Amino acid sequence: MKKIVYLDNAATTAVRKEVLDEMEVYFRKEYANPASKYRFASAPFAAVSEARTQVAEAIGAASMEEIYFTAGGSESDNWAIQGVCSAAGEGHIITTAFEHHALMNTCKSLEKKGFSVTFLKPSAKGYIDPKAVEDAIRPDTVIISVMYANNEIGTVQPIAEIGAIARKHRITFHTDAVQAAGHIPVDVVGMNADLLSLSAHKFYGPKGVGAMYIKKGTKISPLIFGGMQEFNKRAGTHNVSGIVGLGKALELACEEMEEERERITGLRDKLINGILNNIPHAKLNGGLEPRLPGNVNISFRFIESEAILNLLDFKGICASSGSACNSDSLEASHVLLAIGMSHEEANGTIRFSLGRYNTEEDIGFLLESLPPVVEKLRAMSPLYEDFIKSRTL
Amino acid sequence: MYSDKVMDHIENPRNVGEIADAAGVGTVGNAKCGDIMRIYLDIRDGVIMDAKFKTFGCGAAIATSSIATEMVIGKTVQEALSITNRAVMEALDGLPPVKIHCSCLAEEALRAALWDYAQRNGLVIEGLEAPKAEEE
Ligand SMILES: Cc1ncc(COP(=O)(O)O)c(C=O)c1O
Secondary structure, eight states: OOOOEEOBTTTOOOOOHHHHHHHHHHHHTSOSOTTOOSGGGHHHHHHHHHHHHHHHHHHTOSOGGGEEEESOHHHHHHHHHHHHHHHHOSOEEEEETTOOHHHHHHHHHHHHTTOEEEEEOOOTTSOOOHHHHHHHOOTTEEEEEOOSBOTTTOBBOOHHHHHHHHHHTTOEEEEEOTTTTTTSOOOTTTTTOSEEEEEGGGTTSOTTOEEEEEOTTOOOOOSSOSSSHHHHTSOSOOOHHHHHHHHHHHHHHHHTHHHHHHHHHHHHHHHHHHHHHHSTTEEEOSOSSSBOTTEEEEEETTSOHHHHHHHHHHTTEEOEESSGGGGTOOSOOHHHHHTTOOHHHHTTEEEEEOOTTOOHHHHHHHHHHHHHHHHHHHHTOHHHHHHHHHHHO | OOOHHHHHHHHSOSSBSOOTTOSEEEEEEETTTTEEEEEEEEEETTEEEEEEEEEESOHHHHHHHHHHHHHHTTOBHHHHTTOOHHHHHHHTTOOOGGGHHHHHHHHHHHHHHHHHHHHHHTOOOTTOOOOOOOOO
8 A cells, every 4th residue: 555644633643652562561461450359450450540640640630530531532522511411400501613523412412401502603713702701601501611622723722711711600611622632731720620521542542532630529420320430420441451541642742742742833834834825725724823733724715625635545645624524424514614614615625634643744745746636626626617717707 | 435436537537627619508506515516518410429527526526427428428318318316326336325416416417408408409308307496
């Protein structure tokens, strides 16, 4: 197979070798259930505790007992919203119109059960105004949930300000930090978070394991009932290898964060400028500052994103579309519509997300491969034909 | 995932372009749902001599319009009506279920071009109806 140029690191990442090595021990050698009481279980028990400490330190939690392991970002998001709402019984949810589906669809399901939900609209640049959050607060508001960084357009939200507002009004505050953790600093105390979701596979850890930070004293019911694991709040035999992998991957990501952030931001800006300077009718979506180091989201007028992805795929380049078309839904992306884009623009949008294994060469290769792809599709596009004709009239 | 046939038509679409002074042109779909197809037909003595297409849409939309132009060239107007969405799908060795609408669109674009031809020439072609108006 041809070389793969993987530019879809926001979808998932490769597990780091150092991480895999540590995980491996707990599959075959130290396979005991950490909840068992014999000495053979002490190594996996200690490993889970160590991972808990690693996560607590990485996000600035006051205690490791505020870290709960889950089966990923989707579970953490579901738990945050459902757990708080179930404990409250009824009330009002404030969230945004551009959350990940894991969060958005959870809120919509609660709406059907009688909760009311405010979906705040981001600005055209992709930011939530803290003032709008404050204005949306009602006496019965039970939770405010605003994502830290958007998965499609990479914009980083003013979480600390929003958290301060939530704290002032004594409302539980959750943030989905799935795209942020391991990439930009996370400080649960500084941002006044009561709940925070993260997921290992977005920072070179394994898939299917995540964590939730729950500040002591937060009123939240379990989502998964059963055994006594996770301080009696999240049942299920521990995914020991996964948890070990999450802890190690997050620790490494935080150690290297500053360096990597600078390097990847450099690649990102090179890519953005390279595209905008060489391809007409292309536009960057989402503000540049503050933005995730690896996120590039661009709309190409007159052409459709899945066709772009297909042609890039022939060259070994992996990226993803802004529209959810390639995920078997034919709807335009709710994120792009939320920042005010038309369906047509949204349907021509590509997300390139860069990560630790991307090099200058990758960016060079993409910048070489992309213009002919766009040109080829425009030559095929009736919209482009009409546009050219309307200009020459 | 797509069949090899579909991938081939995405990578090497046949008959891309326009026909100046085409005998019939049909445009269907809209950008909102993500697909627009336009088919141009060159028709002489009731036989389709040439066909070209332009498509805005996903890979399946490109492949269905590409193969539809291939299928229609050399056929009589009456024979062209036998090119249904099912025939287009079969010619491509199938499509994923969410992409079946692309084959319908290819059939509609073809029929819209034939309708345009019939209108321009005051012909009544059995089995051919006016294309449905596009709702916004
Ligand atoms: C912002 C955001 N939240 C939640 C998730 C879901 O995480 P997971 O895939 O671990 O369930 C993702 C990942 O796609 C994400 O990007």
